[in-house]
Amino acid sequence: MEHIIAYNPYKNGNKGSVSSQPLSVYDKTIAYPWMAELVAAIRGGNDELKKQLPFRCAHYYQFRDNRRSQKNAVPESFLFQTTIDVDDKEYVDKAIEKARELNCSDTIWNGALLHLEYSARKKLHIDIRMPIGMTIEETQRAYCEALGVPYDESCITPERMLFITDKASEIYRSPHWYEVLPQEELKKRRQAYLDRGLTIDGRGVAVSAIQPAQPSDSNAAHAAHLSPAGAYQDAVAVATGKNLAAFDLFRNAAGLKDVDINTPGSRHSSLLAIMSAGASRVMPEDELKAVVAQKMPAFSQERDCQQLIHDFYAKYGDSSKPMSQAVIRINAQAEKSSQKDAVAFKSASSVGSEGGTDINAEDDKLAPPPMPEHLPKLVELLLSKTPDVYKPAVAHAIFPPLATHLCKTTFKYIDNVEHEATLMCCLLAGTGAGKNCVQMPINMIMEDIRQRDRENLQREKEWKEEVTRKGANKDKRKRPENLIIQEIDADMTNPAFVMRTAEAQEHFLYTSLNEIDQFDALKGQGNQQFKIMCLAFDPGNQYGQTRVGTSSITERITIRFNWNASTTVQLGQRYFSKVLTDGPISRINFCTIPEREIGAEMPVYGEYDEAFREALRPYIENLCKASGRIDCAEASALAEKLKDENADFSRMSQNRVFENLSFRGNVIAFLKACVLYVANGCKWEPEIEEFIRWSESYDLWCKMIFFGASIAKANEVGEKSSKRGPANLLQQLPDTFTYAQAEMVRLQNDFGKKGTATMLRNWVNRHYIEKIPPKGVNADGADGKQGGKVFSIQLFSFKKLLFRSDGLDLRCFNAK
Numbered sequence: 001m002e003h004i005i006a007y008n009p010y011k012n013g014n015k016g017s018v019s020s021q022p023l024s025v026y027d028k029t030i031a032y033p034w035m036a037e038l039v040a041a042i043r044g045g046n047d048e049l050k051k052q053l054p055f056r057c058a059h060y061y062q063f064r065d066n067r068r069s070q071k072n073a074v075p076e077s078f079l080f081q082t083t084i085d086v087d088d089k090e091y092v093d094k095a096i097e098k099a100r101e102l103n104c105s106d107t108i109w110n111g112a113l114l115h116l117e118y119s120a121r122k123k124l125h126i127d128i129r130m131p132i133g134m135t136i137e138e139t140q141r142a143y144c145e146a147l148g149v150p151y152d153e154s155c156i157t158p159e160r161m162l163f164i165t166d167k168a169s170e171i172y173r174s175p176h177w178y179e180v181l182p183q184e185e186l187k188k189r190r191q192a193y194l195d196r197g198l199t200i201d202g203r204g205v206a207v208s209a210i211q212p213a214q215p216s217d218s219n220a221a222h223a224a225h226l227s228p229a230g231a232y233q234d235a236v237a238v239a240t241g242k243n244l245a246a247f248d249l250f251r252n253a254a255g256l257k258d259v260d261i262n263t264p265g266s267r268h269s270s271l272l273a274i275m276s277a278g279a280s281r282v283m284p285e286d287e288l289k290a291v292v293a294q295k296m297p298a299f300s301q302e303r304d305c306q307q308l309i310h311d312f313y314a315k316y317g318d319s320s321k322p323m324s325q326a327v328i329r330i331n332a333q334a335e336k337s338s339q340k341d342a343v344a345f346k347s348a349s350s351v352g353s354e355g356g357t358d359i360n361a362e363d364d365k366l367a368p369p370p371m372p373e374h375l376p377k378l379v380e381l382l383l384s385k386t387p388d389v390y391k392p393a394v395a396h397a398i399f400p401p402l403a404t405h406l407c408k409t410t411f412k413y414i415d416n417v418e419h420e421a422t423l424m425c426c427l428l429a430g431t432g433a434g435k436n437c438v439q440m441p442i443n444m445i446m447e448d449i450r451q452r453d454r455e456n457l458q459r460e461k462e463w464k465e466e467v468t469r470k471g472a473n474k475d476k477r478k479r480p481e482n483l484i485i486q487e488i489d490a491d492m493t494n495p496a497f498v499m500r501t502a503e504a505q506e507h508f509l510y511t512s513l514n515e516i517d518q519f520d521a522l523k524g525q526g527n528q529q530f531k532i533m534c535l536a537f538d539p540g541n542q543y544g545q546t547r548v549g550t551s552s553i554t555e556r557i558t559i560r561f562n563w564n565a566s567t568t569v570q571l572g573q574r575y576f577s578k579v580l581t582d583g584p585i586s587r588i589n590f591c592t593i594p595e596r597e598i599g600a601e602m603p604v605y606g607e608y609d610e611a612f613r614e615a616l617r618p619y620i621e622n623l624c625k626a627s628g629r630i631d632c633a634e635a636s637a638l639a640e641k642l643k644d645e646n647a648d649f650s651r652m653s654q655n656r657v658f659e660n661l662s663f664r665g666n667v668i669a670f671l672k673a674c675v676l677y678v679a680n681g682c683k684w685e686p687e688i689e690e691f692i693r694w695s696e697s698y699d700l701w702c703k704m705i706f707f708g709a710s711i712a713k714a715n716e717v718g719e720k721s722s723k724r725g726p727a728n729l730l731q732q733l734p735d736t737f738t739y740a741q742a743e744m745v746r747l748q749n750d751f752g753k754k755g756t757a758t759m760l761r762n763w764v765n766r767h768y769i770e771k772i773p774p775k776g777v778n779a780d781g782a783d784g785k786q787g788g789k790v791f792s793i794q795l796f797s798f799k800k801l802l803f804r805s806d807g808l809d810l811r812c813f814n815a816k
Contacts (some may be wrong), residue, residue, distance in 0.1 A: 002180045006063060006077075007056035007164070010697075011038070012370050015055070015161065016069070016314055020077075021060045023178050025648060029054055029164070034372075036166040042120045050120050052370065053149055053163040058127070059136060059160065061178065062239070064294065073158050073415060074239065075561035075746040076293055078201035079190055080181060081114055082136050083155065083162055084143055086124035091149045096525035098147050099126050111148060120163050127177060133192035135202040158203065164525075200301075217394040238291040243283045246334035247291045247505045250279040253330065253744030255753065267299040268308060268454045275312050276738045278327040283332070285313040316736075322805060325732040326748040327742075328444075333716075334658075367594065369697045371395065376676050378619050381692060382441045385606030389596060390437035390697065395691075396591035397438035399423045400562035401445040403675050404486060404510040407621035411674040413667055414639045416490065418629060420560060421671045422537050426516060426705055428573075429593035434603065435566040437593070441510055442564060444608055444616060446487065448624075449510070453485050460485070488508055491521045494528055498543070508560045516567040516575050532577050536561040537587040537664070538802075580707065586664040590702035619679040626678045634684040635673040635692075642666050642696055657711050661703050729759075730768055731803040738816040739794045757793050764798075767811050772797040 003023035003151050011034070029035065035054075042049050057068065062077035080133040086095045096116060103113035108131045116126035126147075130139045137156045144151040190200040198204045251257065254273040261270035271292065279288060289309055300306075323331070369391050376384065379395055386394045403421035410418040429435050430716065459480050466477060481628060483503050488511050492500070502510055513519065513560070519529040535541040536559045567575065569592075576585055643666050650659035673692045677684055732745050743753045763769045774795045800812040 003178045004061040004077075005056055005178045006061045006068075007054060007292060009054050009675075010369070011054065012052040013054060014589075017066055018055075018057055018063055018161075019066050026056070026164075027167075028554045028648075030167045030170070034693075038167060039120060039169060040167045043122050047121075050163060051276065052757065053120060053165070054135065055161045055163045058155075058160045061180070063159070064239075065241075068159050068161065070158050073201070074294065075199055075201040075203075076290060080130050080180065080368075081127055082114075082130055082139050082178075083160070083752075084124075084128065084140065084147070084149070084153045085119075085152050085162075086126065086147075086149050087152060087443055089123060089151070092122075092124045095124055095126065095147055095149050100172075102143075102146055107146070109143065112143075113172070114174045114177040116173075118169040120165055125162060126590070129176070132189050133196065135198070158201070159749065192760055215263060235579075239287070239294050242334050242798070243287055243291050244294065246282050246330060247288075247295055248273065249333055249751050250274050250277040250744075252295060252758060253277045253326075253747060254740040255743055262296055262298060267296060268304060271296065271299070271305065271308060272312070273738070273740045275309070275316075277740050277744050278314060278324070278330060280317055281323055282331045283329045285317065286308060287368065288313075295736055310650055322578050324734055324745070325727070326745045328400045329748050367564070368592065368701050369694055371698075372687075372694050374687045374688045376680070376685050376691055378676060378679050381443070381612075381615055381619075385608055385612065386437060386441065387603030387605060389603055390434055390593060392540040393427055393429070393591045393593050394441055395427050395437075395440050396589055396695065396699070397427060397564050398441050398445060399589070399672050399675060400425050400564050401442050401510060401512075402619075402679065403450065403671070404446070404508040404562045405620060406626055406678070407505075407507045407624075409628065409630060409678070411635070411671065413631070413670055414417060414636055414643065417539055418669060419539050419667065420508075421562075421675050422560065423562050423589060423668065423671060423675075424533065424587065425538070425564050425589045425592070426572065427591050428563070428569045428702070429566070430595060431596070433593040435593065437603075437605075438566070440562060440605070440608055444612065445620070446510070447613070448620060449486050453487050456480075456483050456485050459483065463505045491518070493521060497532070498557055501561075502555045503562070506560065508562050510561075511563045513563065513565040516565045516572055519565070529585050530582065532561060534583045534587060569706060573710070575708065576583075577710065580711045583709070585703060585707055586661050587668075589668050590706065591698065592702055619682075622676070622679050623680050630674065630678060630682065632674055632677045632682075632684065634689070635670055635677060638673060638689055638692060639670040642669060642693065657708050657715070658700065658704060661700055661708075661711075665700050665703070668699060698699055728802065730763065733800065735800050735804050736772070736797060736799050737800075743799070760793055760798065764816045768802050769798045769800050772799055 004020055005023050005026050006020050007026060008018050009021070009025065009029045009030075038049055038052060042053075057063075059079060059082060060073045060077045061079055062067070062074040063075060084095075086092055092720040099113055099116065102109040103111060106485070109128070109211060112128045112131070113126070114129055114593050116768070117125050119125055126143075128139070128143060130136070134142070136158070137153075139153050140156050183451050193200055193202050198287075202738065251261065251274050254270075254277040256270055256273060259266075259270065261267060261274075275288070283291070289306070292305065292309070296305070367406045368541050375395075379398070383391045383394055400423045403423045406421050410420055427435055427438060452506045460483055463477065463480050482505070484505055484507055485500055486504060486507050486509055488500055490496065492511075497509070532543070535543050541559055543557055579585070646659070646662035646666060650656075650662065669692050672695055673688055676688050676691075729742075729745050729747055729749060730750075739756065739760070746756055746759070760769070764771060771793075801811075804810070
């Protein structure tokens with residue numbers, strides 16, 4: 001059987017956001033070392049850290065739109081299990097012993113124990129299977145009474161969440177924990193609720209309460225024969241975002257966009273039209289039932305609904321037939337519209353107890369992942385003079401200048417491609433947020449390079465003055481050799497950039513810009529600045545210019561360019577708006593500064609004194625000494641882990657934008673880990689792993705928040721804007737189709753609904769198709785007449801005689 005859990009696996013995750021995932025993914029989360037460290041810190045007395053723990057939902061394995069609230073809990077995903085919270089330490093040992101005793105007793109609690117775990121504060125969570133017919137509240141009261149512990153009424157809310165703890169805190173697990181129950185048992189349990197006047201997940205006002213002190217066989221009374229309403233419980237499939245989106249698109253295609261499909265009397269025909277439009281081609285029967293349960297909840301409980309779906313699939317559900325072009329397009333649209341931005345990274349919102357309740361919308365503010373407490377030594381040093389509010393931004397901004405000290409040094413990524421440490425960082429924050437916070441750490445890191453640059457700039461200046469003094473016919477001294485100048489000016493032109501790169505002897509060039517649009521000096525002809533950003537990140541790139549003039553610069557170079565830039569969020573979004581899908585965004589490391597409260601105290605910096613310089617010097621020297629290929633096994637192993645975690649989340653979220661951004665995001669994180677490794681004398685620190693993990697999640701969070709929606713929209717627009725010639729509409733329809741499907745094909749090919757009837761009449765008269773009249777009607781012509789009554793062509797179905805999927809031409813068999 002399937003085991004599905006609704007939980008949020010992220011540190012400091014949004015308390016209103018959960019996703020449905022296999023229990024095996026949950027097992028990976030509780031096995032992470034940071035989980036054990038976080039739990040140990042909480043039990044050591046730091047209660048504030050508790051809100052950073054991932055959390056699970058006790059009663060349901062799916063919530064609509066991944067939003068944890070009572071109204072979004074999907075009834076069909078009710079697990080028929082609940083969690084007892086023993087919140088008093090003096091009861092813990094007794095409760096563990098009693099729970100095991102009840103599990104082997106001859107009461108209704110026999111075999112009910114599903115899970116035992118110590119909570120974050122070393123108290124107790126007991127998960128149990130609910131007796132048939134009993135609600136959450138009734139089960140909690142009865143079990144607490146049998147257990148001999150106080151009943152906690154805060155534990156019975158449908159959307160209840162519990163902070164999860166590490167693997168070592170798990171005491172017992174039944175193989176049935178978070179199991180999706182077999183169909184027969186689900187039917188029996190749901191019917192028991194229906195017999196009491198409750199919903200299928202036990203909500204509502206019960207006809208009568210179940211008494212707790214029942215013998216183990218007392219539940220037999222609820223094993224009544226299923227009523228017709230019970231038939232809709234056949235499906236336990238999850239209504240995915242894609243399927244929900246597809247249902248809406250096929251509803252629109254069927255001409256029902258502005259029609260209430262839940263109106264009694266028209267529900268049958270509405271659902272039939274939606275299935276006929278193609279909904280049955282993109283999802284299996286059980287998945288459609290799960291979607292209908294959400295979109296048409298009242299109708300889904302009737303046997304008529306279930307019979308309609310079953311009969312339709314039995315007659316037309318041949319998955320071996322190819323999809324029409326129209327269905328293929330709607331399927332692609334559904335895939336796109338199901339993608340949700342920043343699904344992985346939402347705000348941290350604390351709750352007062354482990355039971356937790358739904359958060360208020362005004363408190364649901366997006367916040368980036370919190371920085372780890374323990375940092376690598378170099379990062380800790382560089383952040384030591386920075387106010388707390390600016391530390392995350394500075395922690396990202398330090399890497400481009402650090403990596404600029406490396407020369408002819410490569411690191412082999414997990415795909416066996418060797419990379420130099422190309423790191424580019426863009427700080428996006430509001431006006432007056434304090435974006436200049438990154439400047440002093442950058443200045444300290446770049447001191448040695450700037451000293452050499454000053455000397456070489458002076459040599460270049462003297463040479464230029466000498467050349468200028470000499471006449472045109474006099475011999476002029478050649479340009480000085482070894483003129484390595486790494487830090488370039490913000491207003492440097494493209495030819496000057498090529499020359500500086502050529503003279504740098506494989507050193508990195510570097511610049512720090514106060515505003516991102518200062519890059520425009522490099523644009524040359526055709527936005528070259530974006531091309532430079534992309535090429536710089538790509539190993540073995542080639543760039544340059546060819547000129548005819550003897551004094552012009554003609555060079556072919558490999559771009560090595562690291563940089564920092566700052567700008568406002570709005571200007572940054574506008575600056576990259578034309579290249580959303582062209583590559584620069586995925587190659588740049590983004591960071592931000594959170595908005596401070598109005599009237600907050602002014603942040604105060606520390607002093608960057610001589611002691612700071614001396615502490616930094618060994619790290620800079622280690623970077624300057626490095627050369628050749630350096631292998632760091634720990635960095636490669638971490639990159640593998642992060643790659644797998646990103647892939648897992650991409651599969652679960654079905655977010656194509658996140659997946660695409662995560663590929664290069666992982667390379668950026670790997671290169672940062674390598675820079676720290678080299679700076680530390682090629683010694684790995686345990687703190688590097690947690691810091692790099694945070695760094696990557698923070699970078700991806702920023703990209704999804706600032707650009708995710710725009711990238712998804714740009715991708716969708718790009719697909720829609722593809723030019724095509726005239727298309728054969730008949731070829732796009734199935735061999736047997738309805739009027740609604742013909743309308744849908746016209747809409748998908750940018751024709752209006754108007755003209756559908758004329759088109760079909762023309763096809764009938766030309767013997768491209770033949771009509772299939774409504775039941776009991778035998779009519780000729782494009783519209784039907786029988787007994788003086790006219791039947792609209794919209795009531796007919798149609799059979800293709802030409803352009804069929806089987807390749808047959810049936811016109812000869814239908815000639816008159």
